[in-house]
Amino acid sequence: MAKTPMMQQYLDAKAACGDALLLFRMGDFYELFYDDAKIAARELGLALTSRDKGENPIPMAGFPYHQLDSYLGKIIGAGRRAAVCEQVEDPRTAKGLVKREVTRVVSPGTLTDDALLDPRESNFLAAVAHAPAKAGDRQGEVGIAWAELSTGRFCAAAFPVHQLADELTRIGPRECLVADDAPPLPERLARSWMITRRPAWAFSHETAKASLTKHFQTAGLEGFGFTDRDTAAVRAAGAVLDYLVESQKSSLDHFDRLTRYHVGRYLEVDEATRRSLEITRTMRDGRRDGSLLAVIDRTTTALGTRLLADWVAAPLTARAEIEDRLNAVEELVAASRPREALRDELKEVHDIERLLARVATGRASPRDLSFIGRTLANLPAIRQTLENCASPRLVRLLADLDPCQDIRQQLDAALVPECPLTLKDGGIIRQGYHPQLDEYRDMAAGGKQWIAEYQAREMERTGIAKLKVGYNQVFGYYLEVSHANQQRVPPEYTRKQTLKNAERYITPELKEYEERVLLADDQAKELEYELFIQLRDAVHAAARRLQKTAAVLAEWDVLAALAHLASHHGYCKPVPVEEPVVNIVDGRHPVLDILEPQGTFVPNDTTCDATSGMILLITGPNMAGKSTYIRQVALLTLMAQIGSFVPARSATIGIADRIFARVGASDELARGQSTFMVEMTETARILHSASPRSLVILDEIGRGTSTYDGLSLAWAIVEHVHDHIGCRTLFATHYHELTDLSTTLSGVTNLNVSVKEWEDHVVFLHKIVPGAADKSYGIHVARLAGIPRAVNERAKQILAQLESEHVDEHGRPKIGAGRSKPRRGDLQLTLFAPMDHPLLDTIRHTDINRLTPLDAIQLIQKWQKELRVD
Numbered sequence: 011m012a013k014t015p016m017m018q019q020y021l022d023a024k025a026a027c028g029d030a031l032l033l034f035r036m037g038d039f040y041e042l043f044y045d046d047a048k049i050a051a052r053e054l055g056l057a058l059t060s061r062d063k064g065e066n067p068i069p070m071a072g073f074p075y076h077q078l079d080s081y082l083g084k085i086i087g088a089g090r091r092a093a094v095c096e097q098v099e100d101p102r103t104a105k106g107l108v109k110r111e112v113t114r115v116v117s118p119g120t121l122t123d124d125a126l127l128d129p130r131e132s133n134f135l136a137a138v139a140h141a142p143a144k145a146g147d148r149q150g151e152v153g154i155a156w157a158e159l160s161t162g163r164f165c166a167a168a169f170p171v172h173q174l175a176d177e178l179t180r181i182g183p184r185e186c187l188v189a190d191d192a193p194p195l196p197e198r199l200a201r202s203w204m205i206t207r208r209p210a211w212a213f214s215h216e217t218a219k220a221s222l223t224k225h226f227q228t229a230g231l232e233g234f235g236f237t238d239r240d241t242a243a244v245r246a247a248g249a250v251l252d253y254l255v256e257s258q259k260s261s262l263d264h265f266d267r268l269t270r271y272h273v274g275r276y277l278e279v280d281e282a283t284r285r286s287l288e289i290t291r292t293m294r295d296g297r298r299d300g301s302l303l304a305v306i307d308r309t310t311t312a313l314g315t316r317l318l319a320d321w322v323a324a325p326l327t328a329r330a331e332i333e334d335r336l337n338a339v340e341e342l343v344a345a346s347r348p349r350e351a352l353r354d355e356l357k358e359v360h361d362i363e364r365l366l367a368r369v370a371t372g373r374a375s376p377r378d379l380s381f382i383g384r385t386l387a388n389l390p391a392i393r394q395t396l397e398n399c400a401s402p403r404l405v406r407l408l409a410d411l412d413p414c415q416d417i418r419q420q421l422d423a424a425l426v427p428e429c430p431l432t433l434k435d436g437g438i439i440r441q442g443y444h445p446q447l448d449e450y451r452d453m454a455a456g457g458k459q460w461i462a463e464y465q466a467r468e469m470e471r472t473g474i475a476k477l478k479v480g481y482n483q484v485f486g487y488y489l490e491v492s493h494a495n496q497q498r499v500p501p502e503y504t505r506k507q508t509l510k511n512a513e514r515y516i517t518p519e520l521k522e523y524e525e526r527v528l529l530a531d532d533q534a535k536e537l538e539y540e541l542f543i544q545l546r547d548a549v550h551a552a553a554r555r556l557q558k559t560a561a562v563l564a565e566w567d568v569l570a571a572l573a574h575l576a577s578h579h580g581y582c583k584p585v586p587v588e589e590p591v592v593n594i595v596d597g598r599h600p601v602l603d604i605l606e607p608q609g610t611f612v613p614n615d616t617t618c619d620a621t622s623g624m625i626l627l628i629t630g631p632n633m634a635g636k637s638t639y640i641r642q643v644a645l646l647t648l649m650a651q652i653g654s655f656v657p658a659r660s661a662t663i664g665i666a667d668r669i670f671a672r673v674g675a676s677d678e679l680a681r682g683q684s685t686f687m688v689e690m691t692e693t694a695r696i697l698h699s700a701s702p703r704s705l706v707i708l709d710e711i712g713r714g715t716s717t718y719d720g721l722s723l724a725w726a727i728v729e730h731v732h733d734h735i736g737c738r739t740l741f742a743t744h745y746h747e748l749t750d751l752s753t754t755l756s757g758v759t760n761l762n763v764s765v766k767e768w769e770d771h772v773v774f775l776h777k778i779v780p781g782a783a784d785k786s787y788g789i790h791v792a793r794l795a796g797i798p799r800a801v802n803e804r805a806k807q808i809l810a811q812l813e814s815e816h817v818d819e820h821g822r823p824k825i826g827a828g829r830s831k832p833r834r835g836d837l838q839l840t841l842f843a844p845m846d847h848p849l850l851d852t853i854r855h856t857d858i859n860r861l862t863p864l865d866a867i868q869l870i871q872k873w874q875k876e877l878r879v880d
């Protein structure tokens with residue numbers, strides 16, 4: 011087939027946009043061709059037709075231009091990207107083929123249109139830069155950068171390689187850039203987000219540094235806190251910027267800084283813990299509803315909603331910072347009037363962060379600008395509600411608020427109150443704003459007025475009662491006369507068109523006024539467009555100030571929302587302390603407390619410290635509330651570190667550096683790992699990475715394998731945590747045998763959840779009480795459930811036998827053999843106790859058959875040395 015110039019134009023554009031579906035603007039349609047058309051037919055439900063019906067028809071599919079947003083949504087939803095190729099000349103004035111250009115590439119990580127974005131959620135584009143592990147290097151680093159085109163946020167940091175999945179899960183990007191030559195991301199991550207491969211050079215340090223400094227117009231990146239040692243983070247940031255520049259082809263100056271994410275400033279929560287504590291998504295269906303975030307969210311603006319999500323995803327670790335937030339919340343809890351007034355005012359605040367981003371990228375509509383104006387108009391009132399606040403954070407925020415009233419006045423003066431969505435039909439600029447515009451409008455209106463009068467005049471003159479003046483695109487203004495009145499049409503009318511029932515005519519006078527009207531209309535529109543661009547530029551120039559204002563509004567919203575929540579649900583102000591303790595009185599699970607009918611949740615106390623035991627072992631029958639209890643402690647700790655009040659009567663909470671939760675035996679077959687393998691992998695991580703400041707929640711560890719294997723593992727794990735980590739640990743288990751650990755380990759305390767038998771029912775009291783659970787309870791429940799009496803009796807016999815074998819001749823639990831409980835103040839003695847010395851184990855496991863006499867002598871020499879050190 012001979013390619014037409016237009017198809018050649020199509021193919022050139024297509025070649026430059028990789029795997030994106032090319033949406034090729036042709037008149038009032040966007041068309042897709044070749045394979046793109048087939049994909050669109052299959053995945054977007056478009057009708058597949060063809061162009062050039064001859065020998066080599068070209069598959070084609072398309073949709074009307076005004077449905078662009080909706081189809082972009084579908085394309086993104088189908089996990090694809092789209093390149094929008096527009097006509098960049100006016101087809102009416104173009105000579106020959108209309109010039110077309112790809113004006114932007116839309117992918118999940120680069121959305122700005124409101125229709126495609128969830129106002130509650132951030133929409134990050136991330137990049138991962140692997141740093142090759144050098145000899146002598148600790149373990150290798152990975153740089154991660156993340157940016158949001160719709161708001162201009164841009165952060166970067168480097169992390170140890172093994173934290174890649176945790177950090178990416180915290181960020182939750184929609185799209186992730188990786189270098190062509192980089193190792194693939196773990197498969198489950200690759201399935202969560204669109205992975206976009208980019209050329210390796212985009213990740214090179216030189217390119218990255220050059221493009222970042224060029225963009226920020228700075229000499230280096232030190233001003234943002236990045237030195238030459240931060241190559242991984244800088245490379246990732248460079249890759250993000252490069253991709254945005256390439257795909258957007260518009261201004262990106264709302265990205266006005268690169269923020270360094272300080273590892274250690276935030277509570278670390280790994281991927282598994284985040285999932286199992288259901289912090290921002292539920293485990294069952296991965297939705298926001300039902301998560302901690304959704305349940306505690308009382309924000310009233312999209313700005314606040316997203317900031318709260320940020321806070322929940324990254325709680326703090328510095329006491330002063332936590333207290334700063336808590337004090338602000340406390341003040342707002344007490345000051346309920348100003349708080350509720352503030353929340354009311356905030357309802358009128360639009361998502362100015364995203365509106366500003368559209369201003370910066372040149373995509374703002376007149377209505378977008380008017381929304382910014384309206385938001386600013388509310389600022390004086392909003393500000394007033396907090397005028398008398400005293401807590402340092404609120405005072406600081408008040409001082410930081412730039413009301414931007416100059417911008418507001420400009421927008422107010424220029425824009426009509428109900429601004430239309432598009433520029434196309436004009437009507438956005440107020441009467442009286444610009445004299446020239448008013449003049450054009452008067453001229454157009456005057457023409458229209460004349461035409462109306464002309465109709466009346468002609469009616470009278472010709473005696474045609476039904477004479478009508480109309481307008482269409484092809485003939486402009488015309489006079490319409492029905493066939494019935496044909497004989498009265500005067501000779502100076504020129505016939506233009508014949509319809510079924512009528513004829514249409516023009517006259518020289520009508521044409522003259524038509525020209526005036528159309529010209530004035532065009533001039534008015536053109537001028538309106540210019541004025542709009544001026545206005546948009548003025549807002550753009552103030553973007554930095556407006557962004558700061560948006561940040562203050564977001565934080566006010568979050569603090570007021572936390573205070574509102576606290577005062578409506580009887581929360582208390584937690585006391586954050588540096589010591590690793592938990593001391594909660596009448597604590598409630600934050601999610602169940604709100605979702606269950608009021609007053610039905612049974613509050614419980616928690617004491618976890620060096621005196622009463624750092625390890626709490628919780629036993630009790632199924633459905634008693636073990637899992638709920640241990641999660642509750644983790645969630646309350648997390649909430650406190652966000653700066654939120656907590657559902658309890660009082661709470662002293664030692665600030666944790668990390669929270670680990672290994673909860674439930676979730677089936678991860680989809681990940682290609684068995685349940686037990688996942689459980690052990692996660693547990694191994696905890697044992698390797700927990701510090702004395704960590705909080706560990708373990709639920710049913712070891713349940714995924716045979717009883718003895720599982721029990722032994724669980725036992726050894728608790729011993730290890732006790733001896734080598736010493737962190738706060740809550741362990742819920744069905745293995746009653748584990749409760750014997752408290753006889754050998756000084757830091758283990760047994761708790762159980764009480765139940766009552768009442769007539770033939772079991773009543774769950776959900777109350778945590780000291781001591782181990784009643785061991786025979788399972789068999790008891792089985793009888794209640796209707797297991798035949800004979801089976802039940804036999805089970806009791808077996809149980810008695812097992813229990814008698816469980817304890818050795820000294821009355822010590824057999825699993826605990828090999829250890830004796832260290833008495834307090836007796837530590838030296840127990841360290842030297844022969845049963846406990848680690849050397850004995852080494853000797854026991856030395857394979858004599860493999861030793862030469864010389865080896866043996868050297869070994870003994872080594873042991874002697876070690877003993878001397880002891």
Ligand SMILES: Nc1ncnc2c1ncn2[C@@H]1O[C@H](COP(=O)(O)OP(=O)(O)OP(=O)(O)O)[C@@H](O)[C@H]1O
Nearest residue numbers: 610611612613631632633634635636637638639776
């Ligand atoms: N303190 C409480 N007050 C009121 N209801 C509670 C409380 N704790 C738990 N529940 C209710 O009991 C149900 C079971 O709780 P949970 O899952 O914690 O039990 P469990 O002891 O872990 O059970 P299993 O041994 O089967 O894992 C919860 O879904 C909740 O509805």
Ligand SMILES: [Mg+2]
Nearest residue numbers: 636637638709
């Ligand atoms: Mg449970």
